[in-house]
Amino acid sequence: MTYRLYVLKQALLNGLRSISDWALFVGVILIGGIGSHWYMVEAGSGLSVERDGAWVAWSNAGRNDNDPYARAHFARLGVLPPSSDIARTYIAREDSEGTKLHSSCDYAIESGDFKSRWWSITVFDSDGALVRNAAGRHAYSRDTVAMGNDGNFVVTLSRDARPGNWLPTGGAGNLAIMLLLQDGTVSLTEHDRLRQTEVLPEIVRIKCR
């Protein structure tokens, strides 16, 4: 009887050891496979994403020859990105020092006019929804921004009213700023030249509360 119990115990232990080995094996595959997929689709790599300071753009956004990571990224976001053949869409979720953008801080985006034919700067919450504010201001574009005499402009993001080009951030929490640069239908070489020579503005944190 004791011997039988011993054999049963050993068989049970061996079975458990085998199951735990397989569980570990499957767990490693699940974590590795889904984790690497999530990273490549959410954050992107140098193959699919262009980074310029705080600004991040998916190189093949909305193209017919989209890479599968860009396709999965925009499917998950639920957006229809402008084609990167005619426009570049940059999203910044951090300031130029690498700190997450937050509505409790004030920021300044200073730039000269862009080389692209048309541009817009829009502030969203982290999910891409417009921030509710009494002023009803959410974006500035080449048509609506107030330029200085030197041809430069400053867009200020703040919870409280600021003079000039003020974008209210309300109580949105984490923020995302979208910079859309639209070139028009130009040749691919001209498009690449514009892409390479465009100077993107810094997002400077002024103060936090």
Add this chain to the structure above:
Amino acid sequence: MKIWTLVSGINWRLVVAALFGIGALHILATLAAPDITRTTAFDRLKRELPPNKLLILPPMAPGQQPLPFMTPAQRFAMCRFDTRVGPVEIAANLEHPGSSLTIYSTGGDVVFAAAATNEAVAQRVRLIPPDGRFLGLSPEARGVIARNVPSATVAAKSGIIVVALPERGIAYQAETGRALEGATCGPVTDAIASSR
């Protein structure tokens, strides 16, 4: 010596199998993501947009964005096209910088994109079914005069067309609205071929 003992104890077959499994799962998850995601742009819009009809969206405001990251710096009109019943034509004037006409497949890929240029203001794109079905003679083949020749013909089954015009300030809002109302999206008929 200790490292060697550790290395020699590794089941390399299992390691290779795990790497293979990780790679396969990574590729499968990436390729399947647009099909298994239930919140793609097309899924969100297909209930809101009638087929083959242009819908002018109100100016973007909090709570009124049909999709995330849609800027209020532009006004939008959208059309859910379906070429199963016949060719569909979209026409829009892209007059000012910031204007664009983009045609997306259901998977979110761009099949046609045009932005405002100095050369071509009027864009007229004909969408035809990609499967080579015979859809009857074209209006031109039946002797109906085509006053407007499409600037492009694109093969696509279904998807979303987005016309975006820049919001140039309060003084121009009515003009922008009229320009959006002037855009059309609908099946190609004899009337379209002869009257426009």
